Amino acid sequence: MTQNKKEDLRFDLQVIASWITPGSRVIGLGCGEGELLHYLKKYKNIRETGIEIVEERVAACIEKGLSVIQGDINEEIIDYPDNTFDYVVLSQTLQQVYEPLDLIKEMMRIGSKVIVSFPNFGHWHIRFQVLFHGIAPMTPQLPYQWYDTPNIRILSIRDFREFANRVGFTIDKEVAIDSDNYYRSGKITRFLPNFRATYGIFLISNTR
């Protein structure tokens, strides 16, 4: 899984990587096999930390030389002192979090900038499946049946904007992308993003 070239990084992760300042301290929550952290360490000289619950993935990260802790993100995040990190990244995991607001508040506590990305349930493909077929949607981005999906939070790009507004977070950056999970390519969706984008990526901070 080790990517050697810059362009090998998944497109949504490329967008996140482009937002991160070189030399900063970055924690990846639910970091998987460490694709993003490894890239950032190699090309942006960051000091990385990752949290991941699956042993195989943790081992894959450590074998790449990354500092990663095996554990539940909701529990592991509590131990870090305030402002330990410059960036706290939650990539494609928000839809699986039981208490999203609590987690985002903790993310804001341990880092100054928070990056959240998630699959957009407002995508036209999903809308059409529900509307015309009357079934729980399945897409390349959300390849699960209703009975085995880990995705317990169904949200769209618009939902997240309203959520930020209601709970008082500032959206500093927002990008909607149309990409397939299995390809490196993708493109930024500017026209009707909530309808056409497969993923939403947000950089948020505390309103002060």
Place this chain on the structure above:
Amino acid sequence: MSEYIAHDADGKTVGLVEKKYFTFAEPPDEMGLHSKAKLGPITVAYETYGKLNANKSNVILVLHALTGDSHAAGYYAEADDKPGWWDNMIGPGKGIDTDKYFVVCSNVLCGCMGTTGPSSINPETGQPYGMRFPFVTIADMVGVQKALMDHLGIKQILSMIGGSMGGMQLLQWTIQYPDMVKSAIPLATTMRHSALAIAFNEVARQAIVADPNWNNGDYYGSIKPNLGLSVARMIGHITYLSDEALRRKFGRRLQDKDDFSFNFEADFQVESYLRHQGAKFVERFDANSFLYITKAADYFDITRNDASGSGIQAFSGAKARFMVVSFTSDWLYPTYQSRDMVKAMKKSGLNVSFCEVEAEWGHDAFLLPSQRLTNLVKGFLESVYNDAK
């Protein structure tokens, strides 16, 4: 542990190795111990594998567990039945790659495999120390290892690795000599013994002292307390396995018979196994060393002088990068104890990785050949090696 040691399947080995000795703390410059006693001279038995590079930046210190010794890898002679106790991890191209690193392993203070301990001759009396040997702590063991490093001219340790009591020593190292230790890998270990661990050690010690041949520690040159020491070892072996491991390994199977014998011979395989392990152990280990070393492990508690009570303060002086590894079926040092350690390291701002390896073999898992553990160690060491360049 010796039951697991086998020749490398691919024939990869550090080859012939030699046990070396270094003596220091000659009177009147004895070493001051944490019990306030003084001890000297002290001899340390040690072995090295691989080559020390020009700027002495490739040193890996291996720290052995309770009954281990300096013979971590390779062979003393070509005819040896078995290589050193961690030959599956240490060698050319292995987890701890001797083509790259200079590996040092020494027998702990109080041991009986070449380093000064209760069976050594007390220069004041010309007789073995026995119970006149001073109490030692994990910190004292570390002090002796530091003296060996000084002797070898080593100022920086790239990484230290140890399981169980070896892990305690490396935790102590990172706190006692923070500037010397670049990274550390505590395996299946703890910041302090639980009541359960102390309880098992105490029963094992009582087995020894209850043996009439123990004779208050004065048995050298006569009959040894073999019965007590073998029972102590049997207890140890139960704690090194797990419910699941014992079930898989033995179940209720009978040993060389079809029915119960209706006497107190070993009917079950597990009985036979424990008796065999106990009998083998007394051939190589000194009962007094066992008493002193288990006590040192019980005393160890890095949170003891820590106002937080959680190790945060203890680790606040440490600088090493850590990789903590625990094993799912280890009930002697269960994962929650490693998690407590990781928590304290995180709160102290240390760079730490943690992996809980799925393993069915209980505490002993850290000694068994495991591709997962090998890859973790290899990857972590490569990373600290590259960072240090």
